[in-house]
Amino acid sequence: MTSKPKRKLDxxxxxPSEIERLLRVxxxxxxxxxxxxxxxxxxWRSGLRIGEVLALRPKDIDLDAGALVVQHGKNDRRRIGxxxxxxxxxxxxxxxxxxxEESVRGLVNCRHRSVSDCYHCSNxxxxxxxxxxx
Numbered sequence: 024m025t026s027k028p029k030r031k032l033d034x035x036x037x038x039p040s041e042i043e044r045l046l047r048v049x050x051x052x053x054x055x056x057x058x059x060x061x062x063x064x065x066x067w068r069s070g071l072r073i074g075e076v077l078a079l080r081p082k083d084i085d086l087d088a089g090a091l092v093v094q095h096g097k098n099d100r101r102r103i104g105x106x107x108x109x110x111x112x113x114x115x116x117x118x119x120x121x122x123x124e125e126s127v128r129g130l131v132n133c134r135h136r137s138v139s140d141c142y143h144c145s146n147x148x149x150x151x152x153x154x155x156x157x
Contacts, residue, residue, distance in 0.1 A: 042067050054122045061117040064110045065091075071104065072097070081118070086111040 037045070046063055050056025066076045075093045084091045084106060093102050106114070116122065 057113075057117050057122050061110075061113040064113045065106070068107055068110045069104045084114060086115060 042063070046060055049060035049063070051060075062076055065071060065079070066073060069091060071091075071093060075096055078095060079091065079093075083094060086106065089106050089108070089111065091104050091106050093104060096102050
């Protein structure tokens with residue numbers, strides 16, 4: 024008995040201009056906008072999957088070295104990725120005390136819940152399309 028070949032699904036990828044538009048619509052003043060911009064930038068510029076971004080802890084990112092560690096990536100593998108200066112600046116802004124107090128505490132919580140449980144964080148990919156941002 025032969026097994027069927029695995030069928031690869033087409034990826035529904037965003038273009039760079041769509042991602043840039045999505046980043047632009049995130050508020051520069053509201054703590055949740057600053058958080059969302061940092062999360063999107065880390066995912067896009069570091070090539071992380073959404074689950075990997077949401078699982079990051081503050082200790083996993085070294086902005087001075089421009090590196091981040093994905094503790095449990097695909098197939099539960101640990102890997103190291105890069106963080107460019109622009110993305111690092113967004114993450115640093117997110118971690119400023121007045122922003123972190125209002126939106127999140129580091130890369131872990133969103134109003135005392137896990138970021139992955141947060142409605143807004145889990146719906147970032149859908150909200151952009153639903154609101155005609157691209």
